[in-house]
Amino acid sequence: MADKQALNIVKMKKMKADGIPLTMITAYDYPSARLAEEAGIDIILVGDSLGNVVLGYDTTLPVTLDDMVYHTRSVVRGAHNTFIVADMPFMTYHGSIDESLRGVRRLMQEGRAHAVKVEGGVEICETVKQIVSAGVPVLGHIGLTPQSVNTIGGYRIQGKDPADAQRLMDEAKALEAAGAFAVVLELVTEEVAEAISRAISIPTIGIGAGRYTDGQVLVYHDVLRYASPYREKRFVKTYADIGTQIREGITQYVQEVKQRAFPDESHIFKADETVLESLYGTASKGAK
Ligand SMILES: Nc1nc(=O)c2c([nH]1)NC[C@@H]1CN(c3ccc(C(=O)N[C@@H](CCC(=O)O)C(=O)O)cc3)CN21
Numbered sequence: 001m002a003d004k005q006a007l008n009i010v011k012m013k014k015m016k017a018d019g020i021p022l023t024m025i026t027a028y029d030y031p032s033a034r035l036a037e038e039a040g041i042d043i044i045l046v047g048d049s050l051g052n053v054v055l056g057y058d059t060t061l062p063v064t065l066d067d068m069v070y071h072t073r074s075v076v077r078g079a080h081n082t083f084i085v086a087d088m089p090f091m092t093y094h095g096s097i098d099e100s101l102r103g104v105r106r107l108m109q110e111g112r113a114h115a116v117k118v119e120g121g122v123e124i125c126e127t128v129k130q131i132v133s134a135g136v137p138v139l140g141h142i143g144l145t146p147q148s149v150n151t152i153g154g155y156r157i158q159g160k161d162p163a164d165a166q167r168l169m170d171e172a173k174a175l176e177a178a179g180a181f182a183v184v185l186e187l188v189t190e191e192v193a194e195a196i197s198r199a200i201s202i203p204t205i206g207i208g209a210g211r212y213t214d215g216q217v218l219v220y221h222d223v224l225r226y227a228s229p230y231r232e233k234r235f236v237k238t239y240a241d242i243g244t245q246i247r248e249g250i251t252q253y254v255q256e257v258k259q260r261a262f263p264d265e266s267h268i269f270k271a272d273e274t275v276l277e278s279l280y281g282t283a284s285k286g287a288k
């Protein structure tokens with residue numbers, strides 16, 4: 001899709017108004033980004049779920065700004081015509097505004113992202129305003145915010161009772177007022193996600209937030225069953241099983257090398273007749 005025109009935040013808002021769902025998937029490197037773009041995805045998120053699915057950590061907390069810059073650059077090289085959002089990692093946007101903007105600058109200038117994502121509600125709205133006023137689109141993220149797993153007390157569904165529903169509604173409105181271009185709703189009850197989606201003019205992008213958000217996002221490795229520990233979760237649907245394909249392919253390669261079935265005649269390069277003579281001398285001529 002070389003001539004596909006990349007999406008932008010103005011068009012996203014219009015898509016919400018027109019009732020056209022936004023599609024987002026994570027990607028972390030050149031091949032995953034390339035395939036996502038070829039498949040026609042609207043937005044690629046270089047998520048800090050990188051930590052879980054690519055780097056092998058238990059949580060997203062160990063992911064660094066250097067990790068995010070490196071992976072964002074790789075994603076951009078694979079998807080030149082797709083809107084790309086990069087996650088601000090844990091503890092990079094809760095200190096001084098200067099420090100936050102330094103991280104944003106690295107993701108935009110070195111990583112070449114089009115926007116950044118930050119987790120949190122009212123407490124980060126001042127930071128969101130500053131980032132937006134620097135000319136950087138900000139994607140909000142509320143509900144289950146994995147960077148706060150230790151204060152939330154686990155990966156739990158949000159918005160089950162009236163007080164929690166009101167808190168989420170207030171956070172979404174605060175993010176809209178702060179200038180966020182859209183907001184991710186993660187593991188939020190369907191009723192609350194629907195009410196928020198109706199109450200704000202910017203798109204909501206849900207993961208485990210039911211059917212009535214303005215868009216959906218899932219993690220690449222979950223969708224494709226690519227060695228992900230999350231693939232069986234209730235909010236995930238798997239559309240392919242590349243983990244099995246990869247394992248079976250490598251198993252066969254190993255077996256064929258052990259059995260000397262690979263490489264065969266079709267994979268080799270032949271030298272000139274005279275090479276044998278020079279290697280083995282005239283005595284060996286005709287030996288093989
Ligand atoms: N591979 C992957 N996929 C993700 O969706 C994802 C990550 N990693 N890492 C960062 C966060 C963490 N996420 C999580 C983590 C755990 C649950 C979970 O255990 N959910 C329970 C529900 C818990 C409850 O009932 O309150 C479940 O059974 O789905 C959900 C989302 C979503 N994100």
Ligand SMILES: CC(C)C(=O)C(=O)O
Nearest residue numbers: 026047048049184217
């Ligand atoms: C699950 C999505 C929304 C995310 O934040 C990530 O991939 O890190």
